[in-house]
Amino acid sequence: xxxxxxxxxxxxxxxxxxxxxxxxxxxxxxxxxxxxxxxxxxxxxxxxxxxxxxxxxxxxxxxxxxxxxxxxxxxxxxxxxxxxxxxxxxxxxxxxxxxxxxxxxxxxxxxxxxxxxxxxxxxxxxxxxxxxxxxxxxxxxxxxxxxxxxxxxxxxxxxxxxxxxxxxxxxxxxxxxxxxxxxxxxxxxxxxxxxxxxxxxxxxxxxxxxxxxxxxxxxxxxxxxxxxxxxxxxxxxxxxxxxxxxxxxxxxxxxxxxxxxxxxxxxxxxxxxxxxxxxxxxxxxxxxxxxxxxxx
Amino acid sequence: xxxxxxxxxxxxxxxxxxxxxxxxxxxxxxxxxxxxxxxxxxxxxxxxxxxxxxxxxxxxxxxxxxxxxxxxxxxxxxxxxxxxxxxxxxxxxxxxxxxxxxxxxxxxxxxxxxxxxxxxxxxxxxxxxxxxxxxxxxxxxxxxxxxxxxxxxxxxxxxxxxxxxxxxxxxxxxxxxxxxxxxxxxxxxxxxxxxxxxxxxxxxxxxxxxxxxxxxxxxxxxxxxxxxxxxxxxxxxxxxxxxxxxxxxxxxxxxxxxxxxxxxxxxxxxxxxxxxxxxxxxxxxxxxxxxxxxxx
Numbered sequence: 378x379x380x381x382x383x384x385x386x387x388x389x390x391x392x393x394x395x396x397x398x399x400x401x402x403x404x405x406x407x408x409x410x411x412x413x414x415x416x417x418x419x420x421x422x423x424x425x426x427x428x429x430x431x432x433x434x435x436x437x438x439x440x441x442x443x444x445x446x447x448x449x450x451x452x453x454x455x456x457x458x459x460x461x462x463x464x465x466x467x468x469x470x471x472x473x474x475x476x477x478x479x480x481x482x483x484x485x486x487x488x489x490x491x492x493x494x495x496x497x498x499x500x501x502x503x504x505x506x507x508x509x510x511x512x513x514x515x516x517x518x519x520x521x522x523x524x525x526x527x528x529x530x531x532x533x534x535x536x537x538x539x540x541x542x543x544x545x546x547x548x549x550x551x552x553x554x555x556x557x558x559x560x561x562x563x564x565x566x567x568x569x570x571x572x573x574x575x576x577x578x579x580x581x582x583x584x585x586x587x588x589x590x591x592x593x594x595x596x597x598x599x600x601x602x603x604x605x606x607x608x609x610x611x612x613x614x615x616x617x618x619x620x621x622x623x624x625x626x627x628x629x630x631x632x633x634x635x636x637x638x639x640x641x642x643x644x645x646x647x648x649x650x651x652x653x654x655x656x657x658x659x660x661x662x663x664x665x666x667x668x669x670x671x672x673x
Numbered sequence: 674x675x676x677x678x679x680x681x682x683x684x685x686x687x688x689x690x691x692x693x694x695x696x697x698x699x700x701x702x703x704x705x706x707x708x709x710x711x712x713x714x715x716x717x718x719x720x721x722x723x724x725x726x727x728x729x730x731x732x733x734x735x736x737x738x739x740x741x742x743x744x745x746x747x748x749x750x751x752x753x754x755x756x757x758x759x760x761x762x763x764x765x766x767x768x769x770x771x772x773x774x775x776x777x778x779x780x781x782x783x784x785x786x787x788x789x790x791x792x793x794x795x796x797x798x799x800x801x802x803x804x805x806x807x808x809x810x811x812x813x814x815x816x817x818x819x820x821x822x823x824x825x826x827x828x829x830x831x832x833x834x835x836x837x838x839x840x841x842x843x844x845x846x847x848x849x850x851x852x853x854x855x856x857x858x859x860x861x862x863x864x865x866x867x868x869x870x871x872x873x874x875x876x877x878x879x880x881x882x883x884x885x886x887x888x889x890x891x892x893x894x895x896x897x898x899x900x901x902x903x904x905x906x907x908x909x910x911x912x913x914x915x916x917x918x919x920x921x922x923x924x925x926x927x928x929x930x931x932x933x934x935x936x937x938x939x940x941x942x943x944x945x946x947x948x949x950x951x952x953x954x955x956x957x958x959x960x961x962x963x964x965x966x967x968x969x
Binding site: 459509510511528529531567568569571572573575576577578579580581582583584585586587588590593594596597598599600601602603604605606607608609610611612613614615616618619620622623626629630633634635636637639640641643644646647648650652655656658659660661662663665666667669670671672 | 755805806807824825827863864865867868869871872873874875876877878879880881882883884886889890892893894895896897898899900901902903904905906907908909910911912914915916918919922925926929930931932933935936937939940942943944946948951952954955956957958959961962963965966967968
């Protein structure tokens with residue numbers, strides 16, 4: 378595709394807003410792949426930004442957002458969902474018309490709404506995105522150029538998103554080894570509410586419930602590997618998940634209610650010792666999981 | 674303790690009822706540690722029992738329960754909870770008064786009730802037990818002498834359990850490297866309903882719900898490591914978990930209802946976008962998990 382290649386050749390400066398695991402791994406990856414001449418980081422924590430430079434994640438940084446995004450070909454927003462709107466507001470006066478804006482937020486409709494509110498209409502070069510990657514560790518020290526290899530990246534272009542900006546962002550992710558998929562924002566938010574946001578909230582809730590029932594005593598010492606794996610995601614960053622719960626509230630509420638209904642049904646089966654129905658439910662779930670999920 | 678040592682020295686024959694992962698690992702362990710002269714396996718599947726002999730898990734086997742338990746010093750029941758009562762009934766005519774009976778069932782009150790029903794009163798040498806060990810693999814081929822090292826084994830003696838039989842069973846588990854803890858059956862069932870049975874049922878339910886919502890499409894392909902870990906236990910054996918749900922129905926029902934209430938509360942917080950309360954809940958859970966659970 379000529380359009381794409383022409384664009385890629387032109388990339389001189391990329392700005393990373395929020396240099397943590399997600400933003401830092403993207404930065405390190407595009408630098409290593411030689412896809413850009415200069416990667417500039419923006420953040421509030423100077424120490425973190427200095428570390429990022431020392432680790433070779435970014436070339437330079439600025440704590441002045443105007444300076445950081447000036448003449449940038451592409452700005453990648455890797456901040457919590459709750460910070461997206463204020464960052465967009467802050468950078469707006471300094472963006473050129475050609476600058477591509479993309480992000481790594483776990484919910485997409487809310488970011489799109491913020492962009493609409495900030496810019497009046499949705500910018501032509503705005504490409505909402507969500508890399509499905511993460512680790513238990515966070516922060517720039519954990520950033521790796523290969524984080525996205527074989528991971529899925531969902532892009533959810535708006536009605537205004539230009540083909541050129543979509544192809545550019547897609548090309549960058551593909552160059553980092555990711556598998557890019559396009560869908561609309563609402564579909565994205567539904568799917569990830571069900572497959573990611575819901576299990577995180579369920580795990581937090583279980584740990585919280587056990588922690589609050591003092592009659593169980595020192596109950597955690599009786600947990601085993603199953604509990605450890607089930608609740609691993611309850612060790613995730615609380616600010617990030619507060620924001621996801623708030624900024625994908627509609628879809629998560631829907632799936633929490635669906636799940637609550639499923640639990641009510643299950644409770645009845647257990648209470649009535651309905652062995653046959655319980656077996657069917659467990660066996661169906663086991664077969665579905667064994668078929669679809671590869672253990673690692 | 675003289676009583677204990679005297680007893681242990683006398684152990685000539687141990688019978689394993691159900692030679693799978695749990696029973697097989699116990700058998701292999703006590704053989705390897707030289708704690709018994711002869712280990713006999715009982716089951717219905719001759720091929721499985723022949724495999725167990727070939728793997729050095731048991732010395733010999735019988736598909737005749739009378740022959741298998743005759744003159745045995747200790748019988749270990751490692752069958753699903755739903756089979757406990759019929760096995761006790763079948764072996765009853767052939768047990769000597771001195772034979773210690775112990776088991777590995779994941780719920781204890783139901784096994785104790787079965788013993789009471791079968792024997793009229795609770796046998797003096799009955800030591801209900803629950804080794805907290807397991808692997809994703811099951812079956813005798815996965816049996817290992819070191820399965821129980823550093824794992825917890827809960828013993829829940831009844832009012833009739835003799836000190837001698839309790840000490841003997843405790844000594845065997847300790848010799849296999851396990852950490853033995855004594856508690857009453859009801860407390861055991863409550864704790865494991867909350868920490869093990871509940872998460873298993875929650876994981877089965879989530880996979881089942883996603884599997885049934887066709888509007889989500891091929892939703893499993895969008896799942897990542899968090900979902901894989903959260904649902905790992907939904908690949909557990911459906912018969913075993915049907916039995917646990919049925920045979921620990923009271924305690925599990927109670928915790929399912931508690932959890933259902935917690936989910937209702939959480940749903941309200943998400944629906945009302947109560948960022949502060951959500952943060953508190955997630956942060957409390959994260960801190961509790963980080964404090965109590967060691968990741969592996």
